[in-house]
Amino acid sequence: MQTLIDFITFKDPNVIYVVLGMICINTSSAVIGTFAFLRKRALIGDAIAHALLPGVCLGFILAGDKNIIYLLGGAFLTGWLATFLVDYIVNQTKIKQDAAIGIVLSTLFAFGIVLMSVIQNGDYANEGGLNNFLFGQAAAINKDEVYIFGIILLVILVATYFFYRAFLSISFNYDFAASAGLPVKTIEFVLTSLTVLAIAAGIQALGVVLMSALIITPAAAARFWSNNLRVMLLIAVVFSVFSGVLGAYVSYANAGVPTGPWVVLILSLITIISFVFSTKKGILYRILLANKNKRKIFTENILKSIFQWHEKKQKDIAEPFAAADLLSVRLFSTRELNKGLVKLKQKGLLVADGTKFYLSAEGIVESKRIVRLHRLWEHYLLRRTSMDENHVHAGAEAIEHVLSPEIEKELEKELGILGIPKDDY
Amino acid sequence: MMNDIWILLTASLVAINAALLGCFLLLRKMALVGDAISHAVLPGIVVAYYFSGDKTSLLLLIGATLTGVVASLMIDFLTKKAKIQGDASIGITYTLLFAVGMILISTWLKGNVDIDMDCVLYGEIGLINLDKIIIDGNLYIGPMAFYTELFAFFCIGLTLVLGFKGFKLLAFNEDYARGLGINTTRWHYVLMTLVSLTTVVSFEVVGAVLVVGFLIIPAATAQLISKKLNRMMFLAAIFGIAAVVIGYALAIWLNVNITGAMVSVSGIIFMMVLIIDKFFRKQQVSKSLNPA
Structure with missing residues (x-):
């Protein structure tokens, strides 16, 4: 608890630098990453990140x-060499991009x-600091x-x-951007340079x-x-900065623990929560x-079979029927059917009368609507396509x-049909 | 001298195992899935090691291999169910699992000499001779790592021989294979299991990060110059062994990291083959254009 208070109140002046550093690094990479992600070039970032190691070492030696x-x-x-090599291998050989990334990255x-x-x-002197570039040490900022x-x-x-x-248009539709006369090569060059820059800044913290x-x-x-790029950028930055600062705290509280893995763990948890609970595309x-x-x-299928049963028996649609009657027009499992009837009753479409049921005024409208749609479509398929009448029912x-x-x-x-067509296929 | 030979033999087996599987990964356009699996076995290795306290136990082998398979399942899940694009799924999966592995190392195995960050990066190929197998009290028959690699080699060899047709169809035309009634999902996971097994047994020799260089680079080099699968596999193994031998010699001569040197040499061989192949192709084209 004491370390948390120390951390939040910036008691240790180094904490200010660490937090500010993480905010800068994570905002940069989240913004650039969003474009890389949309351009489906996410793993180029992986190749660039791995390729930075020899550069860092060369810089150190020099x-x-x-x-x-x-x-x-x-x-x-x-x-930059890494991105160039990946593109070179892809353009010059039949080797695919992912393999080219793997080759350049590992070499x-x-x-x-x-x-x-x-x-x-x-x-x-001071060579120990280089290890921080492998797995990240935010405390060293x-x-x-x-x-x-x-x-x-x-x-x-x-x-x-x-x-x-320009970034938006080449991210979503490269060919369109090119045909619209945008200088796509220049834009790509700028974007790649920014990507390298963002990653180079980040390896200090993440490795x-x-x-x-x-x-x-x-x-x-x-x-x-979000489907909106501006909103997406903002959310990505918020997620990234939150994980970055939290990861830096864990690393601060436990001396010697690398920052990178914790940031990644927290970020991944946010992603998992997102894809389970998102209100737009979440799995739940x-x-x-x-x-x-x-x-x-x-x-709707129950309502339809209620109509069909009455039609078959030549009864008025408002007359009562038993649940078992419906089984003669359509195959239901009894348990499911009973559940469905209860649901319809709750919606006020169906009224129970002893062991029997009858449709309410709204229920009659609704069941007629569905049967009508079904038959309208059958007629449409019959008249406007070359489908056989044996096949129109399924559609x-x-x-x-x-x-x-x-x-x-x-x-x-189109068909000139009013009311419910008589024929059922 | 004897030690050098054992190191070269063990590393060559790593190279052969990885190169053979690399060919199939490459043809299935799954090079980076191999990369992901090799990173992702880390938590499995750490957990199994924590409970068994032994780097070569069967528990470790099975547990860690399963983690690799879980990684490939997770990638498939993210792509198909969460509808995240393929490359991002790979990136998310391997960074998450690798991060978990590193957190476990820095908490559970703090100060442990057997598995540390360096070992994760490039293995301990120079030290494999410490873990010797001695029978009859004094007959030294080689390092443990050599025999685990040999075991993996037999597993891979046997599976490839028995399932060659299935793998071949899967590699070149998955839809056609499915059309013939072949269970492509099963073959896919057999391949993933083998890749996982290879990275696990190679962990102490070349580490979890650099093994991808052994998987992809020799196979890609072979793919540049061969059109037949058998030839590609053979050449990939040769390129792998060449990188091991040259890399080892250079590393000893210059006193640098052995695994790093091997993979660097592998990459250089790839670039050389690419450039030479391009040069000859150009000559052939100009010859056919100007026959005189």
């Missing part, structure tokens, strides 16, 4: 110390490991680095603000191995909550919707539940 400018410069260089990462062993074997991360964030935000429309999570996961989680919502549809179809059975009143009117006009 500077002889952990100079952030050299490290970022080296990282930027090899990050450059391996080369980085080689360079790291060179550094460890040589006499360099210092004042100078916060300034640099802030500048990177500023560059990314300004570029996104000015190129918003090269897990950095791709900061690119992919916030965008994937945000996608569940979709299951509920499917069940609701299933129930609607079932009760109508499916579509009767979704036909809107507007389409009903259209059909009526």
